[in-house]
Amino acid sequence: MISYGEHRFPGKLFVVEGTDGSGKSTQLALLHQWLIAEGYPVVFSEWNSSPLVKDTTRRAKKRRLFTPTTFSLIHATDFADRTERDIIVPLKAGAIVLADRYIYTAFARDVARGCDRAWVRELYRFAVKPTVGFFFRAPLNIAIDRIVSGRPQLKYYESGMDMGWSDDPEESFTIFQGKILEEYDQMVKEFGLTVIDATRSIENQQKIVRSIVTRHLNGGGVVGK
């Protein structure tokens, strides 16, 4: 039976989650640099990056072929490939794995699109439980301002235009992100996510993240140092 759940691998898995524009990728990049400087072996893995599945996803997005179910399944496929190659292997070898978005992204997005909550959770049952799951929580208006002002145009699926909530991409995006944030908030307790207030300064957030990560590295297991 393949079901990883709570892993006993020597490595550590830290994941960042949050709505678009929450600043999570910036925080993860800072953490990454610091860990390397500290002499740890670090592997970085991001959402939607499996070389095997990427082409299919890109093609289907371009041609707008997705339904909520196939959107969910192709991302699970992508995630499975990453789990089998990029996550399990370095964890077994004793590395630190950093993941930009994890299963919680799927739980939030897919359920916002109408997929059954229990079905999506079952779909990802094979995932390794992270050492720490950081949830960068930004109020909706701040996150949306960051994205809308920083991007020339919102993409079709990113803004949830496939759901027909609104013909206006910005309005659709706002509705979608609102639903996603609701799902995230529900998951904090369900999965024991560590909430970081994303309205604080970048430096301040990073300080908190590093202190939490340090605590988990002192327990041993990880190669190096």
Next chain:
Amino acid sequence: MTELTFYGNALPGVEREAYSGKLIVIEGSDGVGRSTQTAILRTWLESRGHAVIDTGMTRSVLAGRGIKEAKLGHTLGRLTMQLFYATDFADRLENEIMPALRAGFIVLTDRYIYSAIARAVVRGVDPAWIRSIYGIAMVPDAVFYLRAKNAEQLVKRVLMSGRKFDFWESGMDMPLGEDFYDSFVAYQTRLLKQFDEMSVEYGFRVVDASRSIKRVAAELKRATAKIIDAGTLEALQAASNKSMAAGSTTRIEDLLQVEGASNH
């Protein structure tokens, strides 16, 4: 009209309306004659005046190409492969099978979720997990399981067809034996066991595939006709009840005669 039912949860965003077509599944091992039988059945159904589409694994617009490319490299992980197949299935179900059924087509599908489940379980995937993923599948009107008695029978078919033993059909991704032949026998034996276990669970109609193509085809035609005619009778009954309620004197026998005349 048939009520739309799912094995698990209904698909999100899909209206749960009744459909007028029929979903007929042809399942069975590699080389057991599924595609030959599907082709015969299709021609026969069309000659009877039914609109037919056929579909099969990895034929989706969305994921078909990706799966084929990934299989060439033999680099897909076990879980990844199962989920890629599920994506392919969902795309065909939502964009091909269900629209055709609503439009009154007979949909013949060469394999359905059962082959996918069998392959996954044989590869060590949790049977409950893979079943719950395929809970998105609608329950077909009939599943004909072309049953081979054992792997030796399948070996004979491969040899007679002049094909070579295929990498995937031999389970060489695991593999279960020293060479393609040994692995083929071991792999197909395990698959047969899975099919047999699913037979009751999913209500397969077992068709003995060791007989001649002609005899198997005859049985499939007979059984398929029954399913279609049962549906037609039901529809006529409903139409007749409706017209009787409206005070019309049309009897079901009259309707049947008209239907019969247009069909043959």
